[in-house]
Amino acid sequence: MLHVMINGITRVLSVPSDMPLLWVLRDVVGLTGTKFGCGIAQCGACTVHVDGVPLRSCQLAIGAVGARAVTTIEAIGETPAGRRVQHAWLDREVVQCGYCQSGQIMSATALLTSIPLPNDDDIDAAMAGNICRCGTYVRIREAIKLAAKARDA
Numbered sequence: 001m002l003h004v005m006i007n008g009i010t011r012v013l014s015v016p017s018d019m020p021l022l023w024v025l026r027d028v029v030g031l032t033g034t035k036f037g038c039g040i041a042q043c044g045a046c047t048v049h050v051d052g053v054p055l056r057s058c059q060l061a062i063g064a065v066g067a068r069a070v071t072t073i074e075a076i077g078e079t080p081a082g083r084r085v086q087h088a089w090l091d092r093e094v095v096q097c098g099y100c101q102s103g104q105i106m107s108a109t110a111l112l113t114s115i116p117l118p119n120d121d122d123i124d125a126a127m128a129g130n131i132c133r134c135g136t137y138v139r140i141r142e143a144i145k146l147a148a149k150a151r152d153a
Contacts (some may be wrong), residue, residue, distance in 0.1 A: 007075035017063025044130030073102035095133035
């Protein structure tokens with residue numbers, strides 16, 4: 001049995017310790033906002049926070065999570081930065097197909113938590129590896145900048 005804190009709730013899970021966190025979240029816990037993209041940690045669709053650090057859940061074994069807290073897209077709006085990012089995403093109409101957006105939002109939120117007023121280089125570094133098939137990168141950048149400015153509002 002594994003005890004894992006997911007979105008503020010301690011879950012007792014009977015799963016193999018080498019099961020990817022992504023499948024635990026989606027198939028065992030029922031949190032389907034985190035998406036499967038490539039399965040090799042290259043596209044960013046499966047990004048979640050583990051103790052506030054954005055990590056690819058498709059390659060992270062549940063046993064490696066340990067006592068660290070997992071936050072998914074379902075709970076990121078409960079954080080100040082996450083709420084600002086979600087509002088900015090809507091304001092800038094970032095979403096087209098939407099498939100990559102949970103991972104994009106998780107990475108953007110981690111960025112604004114660590115660097116409240118990021119410059120373009122900060123944004124590029126934080127968002128590298130988050131692929132958007134629809135190519136909404138310009139709107140993603142605009143939304144991140146809007147969310148950063150909103151911290152004072």
